[in-house]
Amino acid sequence: MPASVTVTGIGLVSPVGATAAEVFDAVCDGRSGLSRPPEGHPVHGVVDVAAIAPAIDPATVLPGPESRVVDRSIVMALRAAADALADAGLRVGRDVDPYRVAVVVSGVGGLSTLADQVLQRAGRGRFGVSPYLLPGTLPNMGAARIAIAFGIRGYTSSIGTACAAGAQSVGEGLRILRAGEADVVVAGCAEAPLFPTFADAFGNARALARGWADPTAASRPFDRRRNGLVLGEGAGVLVLERAAHAAARGARRHADVLGWGATNDAYHPTTPRPDGAGAAHCMRMAVRDAGLDLGDIGYVNAHGTSTKAGDAAELAALRAVYGAHPPPLSSTKGVTGHMLGVSGVIEAAIGVEALRRGLLPPTHNLDDPDPAGDVDHIRKTPRPSPVQAVLSNSFGFGGHNVSLVLSHPHPAP
């Protein structure tokens, strides 16, 4: 029996709140994080709608000189990590050996800052390029700077699996803790995609929602009128801990991470396999890894990005696993937008909150399910449920599929 792994801390930077409770309330109340980018925002006039997180002054998380050429993704990662560690009541060095703490914090890296510097170089040659460019943008720097900021000396890494990266970081954390290689893992993701080149890449790929007079209507997972995703930004960090370690220091356990699965579609760089076979195998893997039966899953937090192809493939995958009657299902991206790799982390946090409250959050804007029929969508209002286990899906460009299984805290072994 592998060691139980528990979530003791949650820190979020998001368009709809900084704690699991705030985000969950927003999702249940349909309080949308989607808006038209205001004048002065980098994607004003570039996209119709975006899910914008609150501004954070870099100087609040980094010493002055280092706070100038540093990507927003790194700043958000540091803030979420600080909040997660505070929520866990964990001080590295005091409560845990620094070499027994790992960091797996992911994301695509500081592409917006890189784009800026490319323009600077085009204008001014090498004098336009900051020596701080690399530490300010490399995709490992969220994890590295968290290690530096909190004195964490164990295993550190960053996973590059696009929109599956956050969920995969949690899964990797689970694996590290089960293997006994650490007592605590700081696991998460941060993404700052709201700059013109990146937004245009999604737009020109015809992946973005468009033509909505009301921006809050633009993200509508599984709805017949959905026409694309809404880009969002933010960060999510979980403090994962061996349950016995958490118990020994008297820490509160939010929920357990029971299992995970990861597969690849081996099909196309951006289009999901239409029959959902890769995702279906991934979900089965996660449930088996959790030591559960498929019937034990009381809620599925879908990846559901609000694209035609993605949502249809995910429903096909659920049918492949469950036949005609999958568990109650929702996608919370109707309210949060698609925060890329972060979505797997914020949705795990939503799963934690669903367990805690015995309440399943609805899919915002799901007026007319496509296809109509037997799938048990949670719509309009949250649904009370004695849910015991949650399955959370994340799928990324590249065909990456990751599923996590969460449950109520079980007694430590």
Place this chain on the structure above:
Amino acid sequence: MTDEIRAFLLAALTEMKYDVEDVDDDTVFGPAGLDVDSLGLAELAVRVEDRFGVAFDDDEAEMLAMMTLGEFCHAVAQRIQPASAL
């Protein structure tokens, strides 16, 4: 010339978010003074190269850590001198 260089350096350091309030010609760039780290010194060198058209090799950039502000101003001024004499 030295005054111009000093003013430029103080402006650059301020822009780089260093506190220059108590800085004078005797302040060192290293930990005992401004505490500018290696990347900060590298950025300062690039800015001076850009502004004054001088060049530092890698060893010289490292030496900066040991210099005072006054010494650095002097070193830059000396390097500009031959060019402006042409």
